[in-house]
Amino acid sequence: MLEYIRQFISQHIELTEEEFQLLASKLHPVSFDKKTKLVDIGEVATTVYFVLKGISRRYFFRGKQEVITHLVKEGGLMGSIISFLTGEPSRYILETIEPVTALAISKADLEELFSSDKKWEKFGRKIITAFFLQTEYRNLDNIRYSTRERFINFMKQNPDLILRVPQKYLASYLEIQPETFSRLKHLMVKER
Amino acid sequence: MNKAFAEIDPVYFEYAQKYLGRFMPITPEELIDLLQYCEIRKFGKREILVHQGEVDNYLNLVVKGLVRKYLPVKKNNVILQLATEGHVVQSEISYLTKTPSMVILETLEPTILVSLTYDKMEEALDRFPKGERLGLMILSGMFIKKDENRYNRLAKSTRERFFDYIDHHQHMLQRVPQKYLASYLQIKPETFSRLKALLAKREK
Numbered sequence: 216m217l218e219y220i221r222q223f224i225s226q227h228i229e230l231t232e233e234e235f236q237l238l239a240s241k242l243h244p245v246s247f248d249k250k251t252k253l254v255d256i257g258e259v260a261t262t263v264y265f266v267l268k269g270i271s272r273r274y275f276f277r278g279k280q281e282v283i284t285h286l287v288k289e290g291g292l293m294g295s296i297i298s299f300l301t302g303e304p305s306r307y308i309l310e311t312i313e314p315v316t317a318l319a320i321s322k323a324d325l326e327e328l329f330s331s332d333k334k335w336e337k338f339g340r341k342i343i344t345a346f347f348l349q350t351e352y353r354n355l356d357n358i359r360y361s362t363r364e365r366f367i368n369f370m371k372q373n374p375d376l377i378l379r380v381p382q383k384y385l386a387s388y389l390e391i392q393p394e395t396f397s398r399l400k401h402l403m404v405k406e407r
Numbered sequence: 408m409n410k411a412f413a414e415i416d417p418v419y420f421e422y423a424q425k426y427l428g429r430f431m432p433i434t435p436e437e438l439i440d441l442l443q444y445c446e447i448r449k450f451g452k453r454e455i456l457v458h459q460g461e462v463d464n465y466l467n468l469v470v471k472g473l474v475r476k477y478l479p480v481k482k483n484n485v486i487l488q489l490a491t492e493g494h495v496v497q498s499e500i501s502y503l504t505k506t507p508s509m510v511i512l513e514t515l516e517p518t519i520l521v522s523l524t525y526d527k528m529e530e531a532l533d534r535f536p537k538g539e540r541l542g543l544m545i546l547s548g549m550f551i552k553k554d555e556n557r558y559n560r561l562a563k564s565t566r567e568r569f570f571d572y573i574d575h576h577q578h579m580l581q582r583v584p585q586k587y588l589a590s591y592l593q594i595k596p597e598t599f600s601r602l603k604a605l606l607a608k609r610e611k
Contacts, residue, residue, distance in 0.1 A: 282561050297554050300547050336539035340546050347550040351500055358478055358485050
């Protein structure tokens, strides 16, 4: 379980064994049923989770329609990250799709870590940079690729998600009309 | 007073202080230290700062002028940002990953930038006592802003996006061709004209 997070961290920063143990001491194993709401709109998020197993979505409502902005599976960080960072009420709902097991860290513990040594602030910056890049790549891809290209790219990169996540969620996440999504899926099956 | 500070126009100093002050209180002495790592760069109107395929080395604070950032898509240029005084502009992915830029940066007016290279930024954050905290805050701020833009695009109607923007950036109607604003707001040019007419009515 800890090996998994060690691998994740090593992508961002090098830690000594002692430093890693310090971080590990702040992480708490948690598990949630499927369809559990972890953060609701208007709540302040005080925890982020490193996902070990399962999948979650983050969404808001436009009128009565759910707009899914994020899907996070194993190896990712889930949370209402903006609320977590700003301390302001969340604009999003964070909810599990499958049962989730994760390692949780509280904002208070993270702040304590940051205050203890500059190195942890740098670590925080590297993680935020990764989030930032992910958001910006998606932003640019949404502009430069057609609906069809976006669909194909996503399915190539995440073949497991089509089986794990309801189709209407995937369509919303990709900003594709549900009917168009079905049509593209049929096309993909035919092409095989 | 050190030499570099004497050379810095107080206006630039003020913009830098205002920008960094959003993240943490910065004393004038600290700001002078930090500005040692920066360069002042001057450009004419319609100069390309970053070409597509070129690595963007700079984080830029606009202290005078106007820069547009755009992504060429087929025959269109989609405008991603119109940066004026006090704004930070750069090809973020290129800067942060040192890879060729997908986007183009171009001045629309004569422009002055306070610029910081990636390596100098790392050096400054490392040496400056509160540097890593500042770096964390700046990146968080950039990330929060990106998320907010995305939320606004998905949550708000065309009309809301138009009025939100114009209410906060009235001067841009004079400074930038209308088609650029329409592209930036992802509004069709005809719709933009219609909304602008509504604006004139509203103000009467």
